[in-house]
Amino acid sequence: MLPVFGDNRRREINLGGSSSVTSQAAILNQARARRIEREAIRKRQESAVTIQAWWRGISVARRVRQQLREQFTGDVTGLTGLRCLVLIGQDDDVLDRWATEVLSQGSLFSLAGGADREHWLVLMRQVTFLLLRSVSDRPRSERAVSCLQVLCALFNSTSAVEATGSSGNQLTLSITEYAVQHEFYQHLSRSIQSIGPETKNALTLPYLVELIYRPLITLERSSQTFLQCFQSFIIYILTIPLLPNRIPLSALTALSSKLPLSSLSVLSTSIAALTSAIPLSSHVHLIANLYAFTSPRYATLPLPSLKAYLQLMTASLSVLPVHALDPPSDVRPPNSFWADDSDSETHEPQVTVVASFSQVQRLPQLDARTQKRLQTLPSPTHLNALLKAAQQHRDALPDLVAWLVSLWTIWPTRRDKILSTLLLYGGGGLVREIWRDYVRSSPLGKEGNMSSLMDPSLASAWPPLLLLTDMYTQSLLTMGDDEFFSNSRTSLTLDELVVFSRTLFNIAFTLYWRYDQTKLQDGTVPGLSVRWEGVRDKITKCLQAIHARDSRKPFMPEDHWHVSSQIDMNSFVDVAVFEEQQLDESSAPRAMTKRQLSYHSPRLGVLNNIPFAIPFETRVLIFRRFVQSDKRTRGDDGRGRIDVSIRRGHIAQDGYDRLADVDLRARIHITFIDQFGEPEAGIDGGGVFKEFFTSLCKEVFDTDRGLWLENKRNEIYPNPHSYATEPHSLSWYRFIGRILGKALYKGILIDVAFAGFFLAKWLDKQSFLDDLASLDPDLYQGLIFLKNYTGNVDDLALNFTIATEDFGVAKAVELIPDGSNVPVTRENRLQYIYLTSHYRLSKQIKLQSEAFFEGLSDMIDPKWLRMFNQQELQILLGGVNAPVDVQDLRAHTQYGGLYGDDESTIQMFWKVLEDFDPEQRRMFLRFVTSCSRPPLLGFKQLNPLFAIRDAGSDEHRLPTASTCVNLLKMPRYQSEKVLRDKLLQAISSGAGFDLS
Incomplete structure (x- = not known):
């Protein structure tokens, strides 16, 4: 159909609905696309403008720089050339040419003495910075030598004075101050580290080394800039790995002699800030380098500087993780432990109790040369030099003590070696010196002062106490009872030991009694890297050693070890049993360490670590309650x-x-x-x-x-x-x-x-040299002779072996790897004494003891036994070695047959038994129970109770006994004399002994 008006372009309108919606969406999409396109065009135009502006700037800069170069070429050593040099900026070719020219013409300071002095100084500060940057970018380049020579001249006041007169000092000072404040040592550090330790022949190195010490010589030591300079030197130069190994010998000698180490005292107030500014991994290198440069000067360092040196070393050690200084396991020195790693009896493992503990930090593996340098820190030669210096300056000893504690805290494998050196120093009087000068007057551990134990204000009191604790513990390992009780100058007197042990006891009990055990595990002693848990362990070990001596030969006052006046024993027993039940019902392992136990239960922690704090009778009662509870639990x-x-x-x-x-x-x-x-x-x-x-x-x-x-x-x-x-x-x-x-x-x-030394194995305790006297008296006397020998120990021709005999064949057992080739010397004789006694007392019976204790632990929870010491455990096994209490026995006796307490024969029996001497009473007790010692808690604990049964009227018969049920079968004797004679005959000869 043709259009009515003949217009083929007439817009068609769709009234259906769906097509109109689609058309609207398309229109919106098209509009969005056009907007995005316009935005992209705008950005391209802006970018083009920016690029064009940048290019015009670059072009102009190039033209200007070219013009500046031309002007610079026309007046290289003049003021115009100097201005051009600064404006050109970082251009190595221009800097090299200028440096070469001023050196060859000797015109470096030609403009510094006239009317242009101030202009020259301002420009020269900038040039100094440019030269430093240029050198740090190409430290190995021979072309950088001229720049370095200029820098050395600028920082050398002698050159400036020769050129400008006395005002040259001020010029050098001004340039030095500017450089120090604008990363001078950072650039030097980058330059030196870029060269590498194997390239000592680099032509730039001698000049770089000279630049290290020039500012430290130039600056006034009382100025703030000198402090900043010294701090930067510590942070950026002394932390360079293998610094002494990177420097040629002649330059190293110059550096060592020029460093103002006598002014280390200026750092005293900023050590904490210094420590925090240094990366963790760099502290090891600071320790190694600081030791290398300072140790030859110990004897000449002023007291304030010696103290600052020790404080800085201590601060660096304290931030390192434990074992940070240990060599890799494959190159560990064979004699780093007094006892070998296979014997766990000497060092309880550091057990992680809760999963929330922070992971141990690991440092990058150290270079063997750094390790070799660090190995000298705990050496007897180094320690003796430090001790000598500290004794010349008495006030430095507390700082040395803090350093020692920090050293073996992060390097525990060297602890025994360090302690051995300290114990031998000066004839062995260091223990008394530290006690009398520092610990005795310390507020730590004093009665009524325990609530403030962790107060940071007491930080300075902890290092002497910890050092004395470790030293005394170590000394007891090789101290016989004769020396212990002889008031030797190498030990504490008994009166001093009473006070010292009570101090330790108060601290230990307070730390075990805390319900917030997390703080003990996570927190550290102020100023040291020692955890509170580690403090408690150290003190506990020393207390146990002192208590062991007191148990063998009592010397402490009555109730010295008890806290019964401070806590209610009845509630203590009930709660301890409850906590034990709670542990049994939990998922905690049965064979818990003493440290783990302390974390879970304060009372069980006390019972397993310092059990002597609770009276023995109370602990026996707790033991019996534990057994009863276990029987109920197990049905x-x-x-x-x-x-x-x-x-x-x-x-x-x-x-x-x-x-x-x-x-x-x-x-x-x-x-x-x-x-x-x-x-x-x-x-x-x-x-x-x-x-x-x-x-x-x-x-x-x-x-x-x-x-x-x-x-x-x-x-x-x-x-x-x-x-x-x-x-x-x-x-x-x-x-x-x-x-x-x-x-x-x-x-x-x-x-x-x-x-006793075998019982100690049951309790996971250490045996001491004095225990050897009961096992091998001859060997014991030989070791005591060696310990006190004043002659040349080398003349004794001893080595680290011990002779044994097996099936009639003698052989030498090495106490340490390659021990047959390690001679015993004055320095290591304490180690030899310890290892020898340890071998005889522990290692020879290690497998046997472990097998025995494995069987014992099947029946008795190890933590139950740890409530006792050796002597107490023997009493628990065999009864108390005390007189037989006849009245107590009578009060807990049962009768059978015609007998009763009022019967005439029974009356005569008790009278006869009362008249027996102590030995006869013990014989009687053994006759009827098979054990001559009465139960600890009295005859009410005898199981079954003692009983007497009628055995007829034949007075010619002897009394008999059934030890299996603690039963005495006695005829009805009518005469007291007959009863006495028959009873004595029976218990003396064993006649009538009946096990049926």
């Missing part, structure tokens, strides 16, 4: 019964075969088999087990069996013979440990005495 009554048959003639072997793998916490029912193979009739209720146990102990602890030896005090310890370390023998030690644990669990006393 002891519902565990069933284990029936075991034991042949009379094979008690030890059958016991081992039948009980080695069973659960000994269950009820054990023993049936004895007689020689005809028939079961014996026995008394149930545990009595037969006690009989079995008593007979078993007689066999397994018999020294003729090869597992045990006996010292001169009739105390037994594991046989160190190689036979005893064979798997079969170790399994026997493990079995004996389990059986002994069963006795402790049930409260059965045994009449066996163990050597």
Whole structure:
């Protein structure tokens, strides 16, 4: 159909709806696209304008620089040339030409003395900065030498004075001040480090070294700029790795002699700021370099500078992570420990208790040459030089003490070596000196002052206390009781030790008693990198060593070690048992370390670390409560019964075969088999087990069996013979440990005495030199002779080996790797004494002790035993070595048959027993219980209670006993004399002894 009006372009209108919407969206998209296009065009235009402006600027700058170069060429050494030089800026070619010209013509200071002096000075400051930058960009280039020569002349007042007269000093000073304030040492540091330590022949190095010390010589030492200069020197130069190794010998000698180390005191007030300005990894190099340049001058350093040096070294050490100075494990010196790594008894591992602890920081591996330099820090030669300097200036000793504590805190593998040197210095009087001059008057540990223990105001008091604590602990390792009690000048007097130990005790108890244990683990002593937890460990170790001496030969006042007046013992017992139950119910491991235990429970921490703070009787009660709680928790009554048959003639072997793998916490029912193979009739209720146990102990602890030896005090310890370390023998030690644990669990006393150094292994404690006297008196006397020998130790021709004999064959055992080639000297003799005694007391019986304790731990939680020391543990095993209290025994006696407490024979019996002397009473007690010592907490703890039963009217019969049930079977004697005679005959000869 044709259009009515013939207009083919008439707009068609769609009234359908959907097409109109599409058309509108298209229109919007087109509008958006056009807007984006216009924006892009605008940006291109603006960019073009910017580029054009930049290019015009570059073009103009090039033209101007070219013009400046032309003007500079026309007047190289004049004021115009100098202005052009500054305006041209960083252009190495122009700088080199100017430097060459002024050097060749000697015109560097030609403009400094006339009317243009001020202009020259302003320009020369800028030129100095340009020269420094130019050199730092190309430190190895020979063309940079001329620039360096100009810089050296500018910083050398002698050159300026020669050219301008006395005013030259002020010119040099002004230029120096400007340079120091504008990154002078940063540029020098970059230049030196860019050359590298292997390129000592670089022509630029001597000039760079001269520039290091020139400002320090020029500046007034009382000025603020000198302080800033010295600080920059410390931060940027002394932190350069291997600085002495990078410098030619002649330049190194000049640098060492020119450094104003006598003015180190200016840094005293800014050491904290200096420390924080230096990156962590650079502190190691600061320590190595500062030591290298300062150590030759110890004797001549003024007191304030010596103190500042020690403070700076201490501050740098304190920010380093532990073991930061240790060499890689593959090159560790073999004798870095007094005891080897395989023996964990000497150093308790640093256990991480909670997952939130920060991870140990690691530093980049150090160069071997830096390591070699650092190795000198703990050397006897260096330490003696420092000690001598500090004793010349008495006021420097506290700073030296802080440095020593920081050194072995972050370098624990050198701790023993350092302590050994300190103990030998000056004849060994340093312990008393530190106590009397610094620790005795310290507010730390004083009664009534414990709430402020962590106050930062007490920071200066901690280093002397920690040093004395470590030194005294170390000295006890090689100190015999004869020296300990002889008031030797190398030790503290007993009166001093009473005060010192109480100071340590107050601090330790306060730290263990804190409920906020997180602060102990995360916080550090003010001014030191020592954690509070580490402080507590150090003090605890020293306290335990002192208490061990007091336990062997008491010298402390009564109740010296107790805190019973400060806490309620009844509530202490209840809460300790509750905390133990809580630990058992938690997911915490059973074999927790003492440190872990302290974190979880303050009371158990006290009981396992400083148990002597609580009276012994209270701890025994807690032990029994722990056992009772464990029985309830484990459902002891519902565990069933284990029936075991034991042949009379094979008690030890059958016991081992039948009980080695069973659960000994269950009820054990023993049936004895007689020689005809028939079961014996026995008394149930545990009595037969006690009989079995008593007979078993007689066999397994018999020294003729090869597992045990006996010292001169009739105390037994594991046989160190190689036979005893064979798997079969170790399994026997493990079995004996389990059986002994069963006795402790049930409260059965045994009449066996163990050597103290062996009991120490049960408690994870260290044995001391004095323990060796009971094991090997001859060796002990030899070591004491060596310790006190005043002649030349080399003449004794000793080395780090010890002679042993095995199956009749003598051999030498090395105490340290390659010990046969390491001679014993005056410096290392304490280490030799310790290692020798440690080998005999610990390493020879290490496997045997571990097997025994493994079995014991199956029955008794190790933390229960750690509540006691060796002497107390022996009492727990065998009863108290005290007179038999007849009245206490009578009050806890049961009667059977026709007997009663009022019966005439019983009345005569108690009268006779009262008349017995102490030894006869002990014989009687052994006759009826198999143990001559009474229970610690009295006869109410005897299990079962002592009983007397009627044995008929035949007065010719002797009394008999059933030790398995603590029963005395006594005829009805009518005469007191007959009763006495018969009873004495029975207990003296063993007649009538009955185990049935």
